[in-house]
Amino acid sequence: MKPALIGVDWGTSSFRAVLVGSDGGALARHESADGILSSAGRFAEVLAGAVGGWPGAGTVPVLMSGMIGSRQGWREADYVACPARAGDLVLRLAEVAAPMLGTVRIVPGLSTRDGAGRPDVIRGEETQVIGALALSGASDGLFVLPGTHSKWVSVEGGAIADFATYMTGEVYGALKSHTILGRLMAPAPSTGEGFRRGVAAGAETGGPGTLLNRLFAARTLGLFGELAAGDIADYLSGLLIGAELRAATAGRQAAFTVIAAPALEQRYREAAGVLGLDCRPAPADCALAGQRVIARAAGLFA
């Protein structure tokens, strides 16, 4: 099959490139931990080292998505305001000149504002969601891309209508490593019970500030011997994920789709099960599928 596109998903801590054939299939793959943090100052070198030897390199178009288009990346790409479709993104592709590879395009991020006018941003997740839509044939839905920052993306009529960031993963890490909550945690095997109890506790009703109160239970339940030391970290994780799930799905009836690596996807599915929410896994390779859609809309790929 003839090489037709190089798609690169370049995030904060990972690099993934795929050589796409004219039928859309993968002819070659390269994955590494050369995320933008460790590649700063040598982006052209990392890219050429990964894909420069592929057949067609230098003649086939290269399209990148992810944090490579952030202020800390190779070149800052715009944020396109929601609602947005692939056709809106291609109007704002950023370009960089890469030795031996020619002009490389970077997919812009998206911006939105919440009900109170506060801005929010995503970069990279828009491409994954566009890919998930293409792979599933859906034109509406709610997607979550969990991680350091969980991104909840709402799609209506084929356009990304809105989204919201929940700092769940990063808050978990900061609380576990840098507050009193980590003191009683032990690396003992988790029973799984801590996670489920945490999810239920996090999802209880109450205002935003009640989270600051419920967190303390991850200490007191340990102090009172009502939660095993090996379960405390999972309780905290469950508390935050349960609170996130309840808030992000409030007022919505439909199922949501998780786009994540298997371990994290399983964690969100388990939490959804505790709360009786309908949660589905996304197809594999969403980022690549989204890059194909965007490249096609840009006339870079047939």
Add this chain to the structure above:
Amino acid sequence: MKPALIGVDWGTSSFRAVLVGSDGGALARHESADGILSSAGRFAEVLAGAVGGWPGAGTVPVLMSGMIGSRQGWREADYVACPARAGDLVLRLAEVAAPMLGTVRIVPGLSTRDGAGRPDVIRGEETQVIGALALSGASDGLFVLPGTHSKWVSVEGGAIADFATYMTGEVYGALKSHTILGRLMAPAPSTGEGFRRGVAAGAETGGPGTLLNRLFAARTLGLFGELAAGDIADYLSGLLIGAELRAATAGRQAAFTVIAAPALEQRYREAAGVLGLDCRPAPADCALAGQRVIARAAGLFA
């Protein structure tokens, strides 16, 4: 005036002792940063060094409150279950033998459970609240003791009826120093506007998980130039305090009283003003006043 009592308020990071005369007034004071963390293993020495030279030392009773009675302190004192009055506390005083000072008593902490049965604890704040009641003549009220952990204490008919811990201060520190939210913060002078905006944002309605979302605004408002770099830390602080105030006062009409050092008291009063809540400062020396009440109930002081 004749020395009649030595009252010690010994917290995690501070030590405060007062020599009390038979009329209840202070004859001498000693304050230092010898909290239980830095005094571990030499509590007797620190105490003797601070108060051993006072007139009457060795003959007047010594009563201590605060984290000195915790598992990390000199001796772990019990937790007395709410509702509790001074008379309940004196039945569970812990005792340690101090060279030259004789038997030293430690005030127990309090425990309670929230609506879902999760335990909560305080240690030291019970004595301050009992003191605030004695100084004001009140027998009902809502008190907040802000800090690393904000303790909201509810008093009914002269008894401490219930309380709840909000991890506001510690969460603020962990998020500021160990998440992406600290990146855009600058030590530039704050305009004060960031704090007020944060308080209002934190107090908006929404479930517990919405806090994980609103936190991200402390980054995006900075990214979009809609919040000055010098205001971002205050915005985060306001967001957490606003959320705390809204949650802790939900369903209550009455004023609340702040027991805190002046800078922190001012911060909570400003936040209460933004939200239209009725907030009052406590009298000074609440801990000492509470120690007098408890010592009297224990027959240690007339």
